[in-house]
Each structure stands twice: as C-alpha cells, then as structure tokens.
Amino acid sequence: MFKKVAGTKDILPDQISAWQKIEDAGEKIFTSYNYQEIRPPLIEESALFNRSLGEATEIVQKQMFLIKSGTDEYALRPEATASIVRAYIENSLDKQSRLCKFYYTGPMFRMERPQKGRLRQFHHLGCEVIGAKDPGIDIEIITLADTLLKAFSIDGYITRLNSLGCLNDKKKLIDILKIGLKDRIVDLCEDCKLRFQRNILRILDCKNEACQQIVHGLGIKDSYLCQDCKDHFFQVRAGLDELSVPYELSPYLVRGLDYYTRTVFEFTHDELGPQQNALGAGGRYDTLISSLGGPDTGAIGFAFGMERLLLVSKLLAKTQETGTLVYIISLGEAAKKASLKILYMLRNKGIAADTEYEGKSLKAALRKADDLKARFVVIIGDNELQKNVVMLKDMSAGTQKEVLLEKLIEEIKF
Ligand code: AMP
Secondary structure, three states, rough: OOOOOOOOOOOOOHHHHHHHHHHHHHHHHHHHOOEEEOOOEEEEEEHHHHHHOOOOOOOOHHHHHEEEEOOOOEEEEEOOOHHHHHHHHHHHHHHHHHOOEEEEEEEEOOOOOOOOEEOOEEEEEEEEEEEEOOOHHHHHHHHHHHHHHHHHOOOOEEEEEOOOOHHHHHHHHHHHHHHOOOOOOOHOEEOOOOOHHHHHHHHHHOOOHHHHHHOOOOOOOOOOOOOHHHHHHHHHHHHHHOOOOOEEEEEOOOOOOOOHHHHHHHHHHHHOOOOOOEEEEEOOOOOOOHHHHOOOOOOOEEEEHHHHHHHHHOOOHHHOOOOOOOEEOOOOHHHHHHHHHHHHHHHHOOOOOOOOOOOOHHHHHHHHHHHHOOOOOEEHHHHHHHHHEEEEEOOOOOHHHEHHEEEEHHHHOO
C-alpha cells in the first residue's frame, strides 16, 4: 500500500471548510485593501531562487526540491516572492501601474526534517507590494497582516518588528558581528559555528540561550543604521502607533533570506511551541527587483503559513455549521425516476442537492441525510407521485409537510 510522502498531508473533505474559511476571509480583506490575486507557476528555474534567496541560505543549500531535465534545472518553489518578482519583471507589470499590490495562496516545497508545524509541502497565504519605498506601505502591510489575523479569529500573537537597514547598513552589521564574535566562535552552538562562516546574520536570531547571551552582550542596538534608515523605521513605528497596531521591537530579528532590507517583521504565537512559533513573517526587499533585471524600485511582502494559522485559529469553533444540501429519498422504481428529475431541476437552479443511490431503507437514508448535515430532505414514493407532491422535511426545524412539486423551489429557503 502506498503512503503519502513524509512531510506532506492529505487535506481531507472534513478539513476543507476550515481552509476555505481562511481563504475566503483572506480574499475579502485583501480585496478591501485593493490587492489583486496572482498565481505564478509552482516550478521555476532553480537559478531564480539561488539568485534571490541567496546561495548561502539554508533553503538554497539544503531545502530545494530540484528537477533536472537535460542541462536545465528547475525547482519546486520554496516561497513565492521570487516568482512574483520574476512575473512582475517578465510581464512588464510596472508599465501598467507604478505600484502593484498582489496576494496569493498556494503550496510551497522545502526539503525539511518533518515535524509538528514543519512540513515539506505547506501552504502560504501572502502578499507583495512592488513599486514603493514609502514607509506608508510598510504601515499598510503590517496593518493588513494584523487585520487578517483578527479575521481568522486568532488572538495572543505578537508582532515583532526590526529594521535591517539598507545594503550598506547590513554590511556594517555583518562587520560588527564578525569582529564581535571572532573570539567567541568556540562558545557558539554547532549551527552558529557554521553560520559564522556562511550566513552570520542568522546568529542574531538563534534560539540557543548561550548564543543569545553572547549576541546580546555585543550591545549592537541600532548602531548599524544610517540616518535615512533610522528615519524610515521611525516613520513605520509612528504610523503603527497612530493606528494603534501593537508591535514589539525585536532588535535581533533577522530573516533567513538574503534579499531583505530595512523593515522586517514576524508574527509569533506561543501555542505553536517554542521551536516553530512563527505564524508568518515578511519584510522589505528594496534591491531584489533591480538585481533580477527590473526597475530600481522598492518592495515589501509577507507570508503566513496556512497550516499554522489553522492550528491556532478559532474560526472553526466559532461558526456553527449549517448545511445547504437538499437530500432526496425515493421509495420504489417509479419514484426513483421522478426523483432524478427533481435532483437535476434543483441543481440547475443552483441548489446543492444529492440523492440516495444505495437502495437504503427510509430510516437508513434519513440517517445518511443527517450525517451529510442536509438542511432539507425530499421524500417521494408512489403515493406522492400520484398526487404530484413530495414530502418536504425541514431538518433543522424538525417539521415536515406535503408540498406540490411545482412549489418545491419556493418552499426551500435556507
Ligand atoms: P518563511 O518564508 O520561511 O518566512 O515562512 C513564512 C511562514 O510560512 C512561516 O512563518 C511559517 O508559518 C510557514 N512555514 C515556513 N516553512 C514551513 C514549513 N516547512 N512547514 C510549515 N509551515 C512553514
């Protein structure tokens, strides 16, 4: 018997309504912020990710699902930002509108060690704004993320905020770390020893306590930020304060990918556990568009992990499921023929309808209607056929009455 690949999940029909609720709420809110949906392909040239995420990043080093075809190499996308930027440049979307606002949902693929909250195929719900360096966009996008979390009935999350500064500032920060840590390498955890060589910024957000103490001891604060970046970050914070969007300053927050500059942020939730506590994250990437051959313009985005949203969302608990199905039960051959006509009539009117095909007894068929959470049951037997009526059972009211066939649609009200 075949089993699913480790780190993947079947999303079964009984879980779908939770997914759809998140997707529907997301679509409504993104639309109200004037974001448009974009659906890039799931595969791209692997070089796109190497170039944009950074050769030294963990994703590129260890986590890409690669597909080779002759001399070409493709990758299943580990995230969508690089694809969206590629689509923006390739389709000259900047010519249509200077500022583009996109949102997306869909599967992402990373070859990780599977564990709770860490899958090899997982789903992002995210957005990107391309075309502006204005701090107003940072404020908008963080406010939007906060609005989404509230709409998903998630509380108890913390929005963590930091600024990495421009490319020069990042270099300054890297130098400060290199100098400050060069005599402490032996005291760092094994991962950070490697990070020191490959991706030193990631030492800043290491979860190991010893590493944290060493890093905090350097007293870096915002010493690496230039005045422009300090001003930009000040305006972002002031805008969030003005809108009463809560956040915590998190001076050691860095993101795993090379392309981030200036504002970075993360949404954490304690219920996810200490290791994978991020619901989502994002930040600015003001140099990525031009480095991939596009115009010199700013951009910012974020992505939530949908599986993690579902782990902490109260959306399901809050809403009482009310069915909208009409279930038809026929008794006898003649009634069965007539019931098929009724079934198609209801479906053609856009009313969800199904019937009992397995020859069950009336009692068993009613039980099945109950299992399906049918709102109405239509029962039709020889008696009803002769009188051109059906028996209409309202499952939530617990009542039933005879209804003329031509009046059936009028009587079915959800
Ligand atoms: P990232 O692109 O790594 O910043 O991820 C954004 C969000 O996606 C994270 O905060 C998680 O909620 C989610 N995420 C990232 N990687 C995984 C994974 N392997 N499995 C499940 N969710 C993930």
